Amino acid sequence: MSTSETSGLLNTLASARHPAEPWRIKTVEPIRMTSPEERKAALEAAGYNVGLLPAELVYIDLYTDSGTSAMSDRQWAGVMLGDESYAGSRSFYRFEAAVRDFYGYDEVIPTHQGRAAENILSRCLIRPGHHVPGNMYFTTTREHQELNGGIFHDVIVDEAHDPEADLPFKGNVDLGKLEQLIAKVGADQIPYVSLAATVNMAGGQPISMANLAEVRELTRQHGIPVILDAARAVENAWFIKQREPGWSERTVAEILREICAQTDGATMSAKKDSFANIGGWLAVRDPHLAEQARNLVVVYEGLHTYGGMAGRDLEAVAQGIEESVQEPSIRTRIEQVAYLGDRIARAGVPIVRPVGGHAVCLNATAFLAQVPREQFPAQTLTCALYLDAGIRSTERGAVSAGRDPATGHNRYPSLELVRLTIPRRVYTQGHMDVVADSVIRLHEGRKALCSGVEFTYEPSTLRFFQSRFRPLAAEPLFGAVGR
Numbered sequence: 514m515s516t517s518e519t520s521g522l523l524n525t526l527a528s529a530r531h532p533a534e535p536w537r538i539k540t541v542e543p544i545r546m547t548s549p550e551e552r553k554a555a556l557e558a559a560g561y562n563v564g565l566l567p568a569e570l571v572y573i574d575l576y577t578d579s580g581t582s583a584m585s586d587r588q589w590a591g592v593m594l595g596d597e598s599y600a601g602s603r604s605f606y607r608f609e610a611a612v613r614d615f616y617g618y619d620e621v622i623p624t625h626q627g628r629a630a631e632n633i634l635s636r637c638l639i640r641p642g643h644h645v646p647g648n649m650y651f652t653t654t655r656e657h658q659e660l661n662g663g664i665f666h667d668v669i670v671d672e673a674h675d676p677e678a679d680l681p682f683k684g685n686v687d688l689g690k691l692e693q694l695i696a697k698v699g700a701d702q703i704p705y706v707s708l709a710a711t712v713n714m715a716g717g718q719p720i721s722m723a724n725l726a727e728v729r730e731l732t733r734q735h736g737i738p739v740i741l742d743a744a745r746a747v748e749n750a751w752f753i754k755q756r757e758p759g760w761s762e763r764t765v766a767e768i769l770r771e772i773c774a775q776t777d778g779a780t781m782s783a784k785k786d787s788f789a790n791i792g793g794w795l796a797v798r799d800p801h802l803a804e805q806a807r808n809l810v811v812v813y814e815g816l817h818t819y820g821g822m823a824g825r826d827l828e829a830v831a832q833g834i835e836e837s838v839q840e841p842s843i844r845t846r847i848e849q850v851a852y853l854g855d856r857i858a859r860a861g862v863p864i865v866r867p868v869g870g871h872a873v874c875l876n877a878t879a880f881l882a883q884v885p886r887e888q889f890p891a892q893t894l895t896c897a898l899y900l901d902a903g904i905r906s907t908e909r910g911a912v913s914a915g916r917d918p919a920t921g922h923n924r925y926p927s928l929e930l931v932r933l934t935i936p937r938r939v940y941t942q943g944h945m946d947v948v949a950d951s952v953i954r955l956h957e958g959r960k961a962l963c964s965g966v967e968f969t970y971e972p973s974t975l976r977f978f979q980s981r982f983r984p985l986a987a988e989p990l991f992g993a994v995g996r
């Protein structure tokens with residue numbers, strides 16, 4: 514699909530409301546709007562890190578789509594059916610069958626969440642000095658690669674780093690970059706290629722089937738395995754169906770199987786596509802690797818038939834996998850995100866184009882052009898959004914990128930984003946409108962936000978979770994927002 518066709522898609526959505534949900538609401542959970550004074554005090558107490566706020570003081574929580582989905586009545590019914598046997602529980606076999614059927618890998622190892630699968634995989638395959646190429650980094654994925662002595666190489670297409678490049682498959686691998694790396698370090702120093710579908714850090718951008726096939730062919734020639742980060746592979750499959758020639762008549766379930774068929778294994782966070790509140794898995798084709806992984810899973814997670822999950826969690830994941838590929842469900846999900854993105858973009862707010870699968874990403878360097886990178890514009894904007902309307906978003910910029918392990922310097926990625934991540938089946942169009950109104954209001958008043966924040970506490974790994982900050986001006990951004 515050409516750039517103009519993608520914008521056409523966006524324009525059609527602009528005029529529409531998002532489609533009515535293919536479900537109705539059976540249980541409700543109250544949320545509360547706070548006063549500006551309450552929010553000011555809460556943010557200060559949280560060290561200007563919205564991740565440290567008590568969730569009760571958040572009105573609309575767009576911190577993550579991870580584990581925050583609303584489970585279906587059938588998933589809750591599965592919770593009651595969970596078999597809590599320590600070894601060989603019935604729920605494990607149902608879970609294993611769901612992963613085999615829908616993803617197509619034979620060897621299935623449950624883990625308590627995605628990063629646990631990454632830990633086990635990285636320990637099995639990475640040795641000090643190894644090089645691991647990937648289509649952009651993900652925080653926990655790269656952390657486990659580096660903890661095992663691996664060196665990460667970003668081989669995504671250049672356009673993925675450009676928020677304005679309105680292209681259908683900004684998650685694609687640049688084959689030239691991958692070939693160059695193989696030529697430079699040698700195939701035997703590359704334990705696997707790490708492929709994400711969709712690419713979280715690029716704002717949920719998909720990889721095309723054609724690109725996957727090209728990566729498969731190149732790695733096959735060199736005997737390098739490909740491991741998929743399948744957290745949002747269903748969302749990726751939906752984009753392939755919508756955007757890639759030749760796939761519109763195939764079902765999302767078929768496309769998902771075909772994505773996986775191009776790879777040798779996958780790590781999965783079932784807290785994303787699969788609507789589970791906890792859970793994950795590692796799946797591979799090679800029985801020897803699976804055996805090695807099962808030996809490690811008992812050390813870090815639990816027996817290989819529960820891997821850190823209760824039987825009821827295994828049931829919820831198995832049921833969630835089946836629901837995730839249902840097309841009215843995935844369509845509503847993607848179009849709700851597009852609706853929010855489009856309302857914001859039409860008001861002239863700079864966002865990453867096109868809108869991705871799970872989030873709308875504000876381009877913080879353009880939004881707060883007057884705040885220097887060293888003062889963390891994205892972190893600053895997450896604070897402003899909370900103060901304005903009690904909305905919690907995530908920083909995905911320099912704070913998340915951390916420091917270079919070799920030099921110790923801050924990494925300043927080209928994308929300095931604020932991610933508005935939409936939980937699945939949780940918020941309504943009314944909530945999306947509150948979010949859009951707040952973002953647009955802040956953008957109109959952005960000139961008043963002229964300085965950012967600095968660290969008062971900086972942890973050494975995955976610093977964004979625990980770090981604390983202070984505003985650099987006495988009445989910072991925050992003056993502009995105080996309504």
Ligand SMILES: *Cc1c(COP(=O)(O)O)cnc(C)c1O
Nearest residue numbers: 626627628651713742744782784
């Ligand atoms: C969330 C996520 C992970 C890690 O999974 P957890 O379940 O949070 O441990 C890995 N990769 C991607 C792309 C993710 O979005």
